Amino acid sequence: MQDFVQHLINGVSLGSIYALIALGYTMVYGILKMINFAHSDVYMVGAFAAYYFARWIGIENDPGLSTLLTLIVVSMICCSLLGLVIERLAYRPLRNSPKLNVLITAIGVSLFLEYSGQVVFGADPKVFPEVMKDFVIFSIGNVEVRSFDVTVLVVGLLAMLALQFLLFKTKIGRAMRAVSANPMVASLMGVNPDRIIAFTFVVGSSLAGVGSVLVGMKYPKIDPLMGMMIGLKAFVAAVLGGIGNVGGAVLGAMIMGLSEEMVVAYLSSTYRDALAFGILIVILIFKPAGLLGKYSVEKV
Amino acid sequence: MSAPLLKVENLDVFYGSIHALKGVSFEVNQGEVVSLIGANGAGKTTTLRAISGIVPCNGQLHFKDQNLKTVSTFRRVGLGIAQSPEGRGVFPQMSVLENLEMGAYSRNDAAGIKKDLEMCLELFPRMKERLAQMAGTLSGGEQQMLAISRALMAKPQLLLLDEPSLGLAPLIVAQIFDIVKKLNQEGMTILLVEQNARMALKISHRAYVLECGRMIMQDTAQNLLNNDVVRKSYLGV
Ligand SMILES: Nc1ncnc2c1ncn2[C@@H]1O[C@H](COP(=O)(O)OP(=O)(O)O)[C@@H](O)[C@H]1O
Numbered sequence A: 001m002q003d004f005v006q007h008l009i010n011g012v013s014l015g016s017i018y019a020l021i022a023l024g025y026t027m028v029y030g031i032l033k034m035i036n037f038a039h040s041d042v043y044m045v046g047a048f049a050a051y052y053f054a055r056w057i058g059i060e061n062d063p064g065l066s067t068l069l070t071l072i073v074v075s076m077i078c079c080s081l082l083g084l085v086i087e088r089l090a091y092r093p094l095r096n097s098p099k100l101n102v103l104i105t106a107i108g109v110s111l112f113l114e115y116s117g118q119v120v121f122g123a124d125p126k127v128f129p130e131v132m133k134d135f136v137i138f139s140i141g142n143v144e145v146r147s148f149d150v151t152v153l154v155v156g157l158l159a160m161l162a163l164q165f166l167l168f169k170t171k172i173g174r175a176m177r178a179v180s181a182n183p184m185v186a187s188l189m190g191v192n193p194d195r196i197i198a199f200t201f202v203v204g205s206s207l208a209g210v211g212s213v214l215v216g217m218k219y220p221k222i223d224p225l226m227g228m229m230i231g232l233k234a235f236v237a238a239v240l241g242g243i244g245n246v247g248g249a250v251l252g253a254m255i256m257g258l259s260e261e262m263v264v265a266y267l268s269s270t271y272r273d274a275l276a277f278g279i280l281i282v283i284l285i286f287k288p289a290g291l292l293g294k295y296s297v298e299k300v
Numbered sequence B: 001m002s003a004p005l006l007k008v009e010n011l012d013v014f015y016g017s018i019h020a021l022k023g024v025s026f027e028v029n030q031g032e033v034v035s036l037i038g039a040n041g042a043g044k045t046t047t048l049r050a051i052s053g054i055v056p057c058n059g060q061l062h063f064k065d066q067n068l069k070t071v072s073t074f075r076r077v078g079l080g081i082a083q084s085p086e087g088r089g090v091f092p093q094m095s096v097l098e099n100l101e102m103g104a105y106s107r108n109d110a111a112g113i114k115k116d117l118e119m120c121l122e123l124f125p126r127m128k129e130r131l132a133q134m135a136g137t138l139s140g141g142e143q144q145m146l147a148i149s150r151a152l153m154a155k156p157q158l159l160l161l162d163e164p165s166l167g168l169a170p171l172i173v174a175q176i177f178d179i180v181k182k183l184n185q186e187g188m189t190i191l192l193v194e195q196n197a198r199m200a201l202k203i204s205h206r207a208y209v210l211e212c213g214r215m216i217m218q219d220t221a222q223n224l225l226n227n228d229v230v231r232k233s234y235l236g237v
């Protein structure tokens, strides 16, 4: 039982990380109806941006809250800029092109970033700065609540609440939902869809930036291909929740995080990555719209 | 006489190789209700789309003496042109209130927005009880009322209405046309697109008849109601 509670904590912590990345996939899908395969590589670049920035200002061995926050902000800024550039240069020119062209372009951007990363950063893993000390905050019996997990949970939760606020309580959030529902009608209301789309990339990419620092803290080895597996899992989480649905992405990510933790704990760590593919296949067969995905109830 | 509020000259629109509008010209004066009538596929919706800037066009478009073609779609709303699109286009997953707030997207005068919201709710009391309801769950008539109020929330000087009667029961259609008439009496200039020519002509000052992308007739609404060709082809007499 105590073991189970421990795995629960770990699973939710892992799930929050998947959620931060899954949100970027789902938001871009919601607004452009495309899978931004480059998203996981934006995340990777965020990790490297934080790594180099920490070394540059000399805080790579200076664990603490201020280091954590500084690196999160730096990574968010770099990721949003990169997301903005990708949208502007690669996707916007294809706004009226067939879906397949956009899809292939997205894969191209992803490969471009992965291999440029190997050239620029080097292919071998780097050790991420020590963002925070990992210590046991409190323990009940065998169950340990560690500072890393609490940090991941708190930061993840704050980011998701901020997103919730942005989407549902602000004018620009309302415009994002309007463009995602019907860009033509939204532009009849005076919305500039291009601007809203660019902003969506900024928001999604900066959430990936937050995720990259949290992952760097927890698993401090970064390399230019680090986005592939986590990106895949976050993508599966988004599909599981119902791609395009923000609440669904968080739900899907939690299910992914928890089931991965449980599979490793009670079955075998061999199945860790197979699980994601298994879940993807099962959803695509039984519930292709995802758990919360539904076809809109527009009346004609 | 002062210059027309909207002046359209030689409008041409292509959808790929389909020539949907062929040199359409007309004008709308301040304070008028002008109808564009015509059969399905005549090019009515395309005309409104060109005015709002959703489809590219050739020809001249002037609004308040300003060349509209230099103004991007999303700026035309701020200039004073709002449209209630064909098929209503409400945002189904947003509440009625949020839909109305979207209508006021181009404005920044919080006090004025609040006043216009009250005005809309007075005009369409049904919206008032349903402010928190998702727009997708409204009936067709309610969605049409929402689409019109949403356009009004932009505080337009020219209101474009695309087939407000489409698919609605006669009683609801009569209600909606009453409200359109009332809006005009309070000073709103309206360009109304309709297949329901009889209803449209009854509340219009002037009307134009579109056929296969060409303007084939124009006259006062009264004369068109008595015109033999119109009576035969569009009024079913
Ligand atoms: N998006 C589009 N793509 C191609 N053809 C279109 C499109 N929209 C309208 N058309 C064509 O343009 C013509 C005019 O259509 P429309 O303006 O919708 O007519 P109306 O509103 O009078 O029924 C029709 O022949 C229609 O088939």
Ligand SMILES: [Mg+2]
Pocket: B044, B045, B046, B086, B163
């Ligand atoms: Mg039409």
